[in-house]
Amino acid sequence: MPKPIYVLSGPNLNLLGTREPEIYGHQTLEDVRKACEARAASLGREVVFRQSNHEGELIDWIQEARDKASALVINPAGYGHTSIAILDALKAAGVPVVECHLSNPAAREPFRRRTYVALAATGVVSGFGLASYELAVEAAAGLTR
Numbered sequence: 001m002p003k004p005i006y007v008l009s010g011p012n013l014n015l016l017g018t019r020e021p022e023i024y025g026h027q028t029l030e031d032v033r034k035a036c037e038a039r040a041a042s043l044g045r046e047v048v049f050r051q052s053n054h055e056g057e058l059i060d061w062i063q064e065a066r067d068k069a070s071a072l073v074i075n076p077a078g079y080g081h082t083s084i085a086i087l088d089a090l091k092a093a094g095v096p097v098v099e100c101h102l103s104n105p106a107a108r109e110p111f112r113r114r115t116y117v118a119l120a121a122t123g124v125v126s127g128f129g130l131a132s133y134e135l136a137v138e139a140a141a142g143l144t145r
């Protein structure tokens with residue numbers, strides 16, 4: 001089996017399912033984890049699923065992915081719109097990157113229209129709720145068959 005697909009989620013996504021369900025849905029991050037694991041298993045793959053509220057911890061995991069992962073799926077949350085450090089880490093990771101978002105940031109406030117992460121991503125999946133993660137895992141698996 002190829003190396004696992006790292007699925008990383010950024011700040012505040014631990015709150016999923018508890019607030020703003022009209023934007024982010026009713027499902028929890030644990031539901032998202034299970035869905036990603038199931039989609040990966042259906043493709044003969046594994047995921048390493050992690051969430052952090054800390055930029056440096058996300059960067060440590062992105063650096064770790066260079067040796068331990070075949071591809072990276074990342075929902076950078078708010079950091080996508082602000083973090084050049086995460087962009088730099090992704091560019092150095094040496095594995096394909098798929099960016100995903102639960103909502104469609106392009107249809108929201110103007111400050112969400114650009115993400116730095118997209119500059120390092122092969123593609124972006126946005127607006128499908130939990131399915132954005134499943135589709136991103138599938139895309140990442142397809143990039144690293």
Ligand code: CA2
Nearest residue numbers: 012013015016019077078101102103112
């Ligand atoms: O749509 C997405 O997945 C976002 O990455 C979510 C970020 C937002 O800053 C991006 O523009 C788009 C926010 C994550 C906050 O997650 C929460 C979940 C439940 C309750 C409160 C916040």
